[in-house]
Amino acid sequence: MKDDFGRNIRYLRLSVTDLCQMRCLYCMPAEGVQKLEHDSILTVEECIEVCRVCAELGVNKIRLTGGEPLVRRGIVDICRGIARIPGVEELCITTNGLLLPKYAADLKAAGVTRVNLSLDTLDPEKLRRITRTGNVTDVLAGLEAAEKYFGHTKINSVLIGGINDDITDMVALTRDRDIEVRFIELMPIGECSDWPEERFVSAEAILKRVPQLEYIGDKGVSMLYQVPGWKGRVGLIRPMSHKFCSACDRIRITADGKLKPCLHSATEIPLKGLHGEELKNTVASAIKAKPQSHLMDETHHSDSLRGMSGIGG
Ligand code: SAM
Ligand code: SF4
Numbered sequence: 673m674k675d676d677f678g679r680n681i682r683y684l685r686l687s688v689t690d691l692c693q694m695r696c697l698y699c700m701p702a703e704g705v706q707k708l709e710h711d712s713i714l715t716v717e718e719c720i721e722v723c724r725v726c727a728e729l730g731v732n733k734i735r736l737t738g739g740e741p742l743v744r745r746g747i748v749d750i751c752r753g754i755a756r757i758p759g760v761e762e763l764c765i766t767t768n769g770l771l772l773p774k775y776a777a778d779l780k781a782a783g784v785t786r787v788n789l790s791l792d793t794l795d796p797e798k799l800r801r802i803t804r805t806g807n808v809t810d811v812l813a814g815l816e817a818a819e820k821y822f823g824h825t826k827i828n829s830v831l832i833g834g835i836n837d838d839i840t841d842m843v844a845l846t847r848d849r850d851i852e853v854r855f856i857e858l859m860p861i862g863e864c865s866d867w868p869e870e871r872f873v874s875a876e877a878i879l880k881r882v883p884q885l886e887y888i889g890d891k892g893v894s895m896l897y898q899v900p901g902w903k904g905r906v907g908l909i910r911p912m913s914h915k916f917c918s919a920c921d922r923i924r925i926t927a928d929g930k931l932k933p934c935l936h937s938a939t940e941i942p943l944k945g946l947h948g949e950e951l952k953n954t955v956a957s958a959i960k961a962k963p964q965s966h967l968m969d970e971t972h973h974s975d976s977l978r979g980m981s982g983i984g985g
């Protein structure tokens with residue numbers, strides 16, 4: 673359905689848990705987040721119901737995220753239930769990859785169409801520093817599982833000035849593999865909201881350091897590049913240096929069932945406990961009232977009440 677500004681809302685990002693095995697500096701506090709009360713999170717059935725209602729209202733793409741979606745108990749059942757909903761054409765997962773070797777086959781069989789994997793650097797020391805707990809070998813095993821079961825895979829790589837802004841080795845991943853490495857500008861939200869300016873680097877500036885990349889076109893919010901003759905591609909996602917609000921087609925639902933019409937707004941509409949027509953009407957009014965735009969890129973401040981681990985990106 674369309675919101676009050678004529679944007680056709682077709683993309684839902686559903687967070688299925690706040691929890692994660694990693695502790696990325698920009699996303700999670702070192703000690704992790706406090707576990708949500710079991711009764712406050714959407715059950716497997718509620719996750720599926722809320723997706724069905726969104727599909728009835730015109731959503732055709734759903735992404736499961738978190739925290740780390742693969743640590744959620746019942747994740748395969750959630751995927752199977754959502755994949756069967758009429759109107760859902762794409763069911764994707766964004767993951768840190770650690771549990772993909774274990775779950776990729778089951779997720780594929782359950783109807784997941786694609787996975788995006790987060791990997792900020794191939795340098796073992798830097799990855800440990802950024803994620804506090806992760807290691808490159810385990811994430812690369814997840815990448816192999818993603819490629820084996822889902823083919824074309826996108827890697828999300830958040831750029832942090834002074835830490836992982838040498839992207840040469842990440843770009844080199846696209847030489848022989850059908851991979852799209854997407855460099856994402858760090859947003860000042862949650863854990864990194866008061867980080868110094870030099871940590872927030874423009875994706876375009878970083879890209880200039882790899883002059884062999886050629887621009888090949890735009891796709892959605894991503895600007896695409898390729899090294900001529902290489903198999904994969906490189907994408908740039910620039911939430912800080914460009915505003916995408918006029919074309920924004922997404923809504924978000926948190927693990928505790930709060931609908932966020934805009935990532936950077938404080939507005940949260942509670943859905944937990946609602947069912948049937950009441951749930952559908954509430955989701956429909958939330959979509960209609962999606963704000964026209966946020967000011968995060970100008971004010972360098974997000975009004976969101978939660979950090980990324982509580983929203984799902
Ligand atoms: N745990 C999963 C993962 O890491 O892919 C899913 C959840 S994570 C919150 C989703 C994405 O948000 C990841 O690619 C992560 O790098 C990105 N992210 C987290 N905090 C961010 C920030 N402040 N700015 C930009 N991207 C961020
Ligand atoms: Fe976990 Fe993903 Fe946040 Fe890293 S970005 S701490 S992997 S939820």
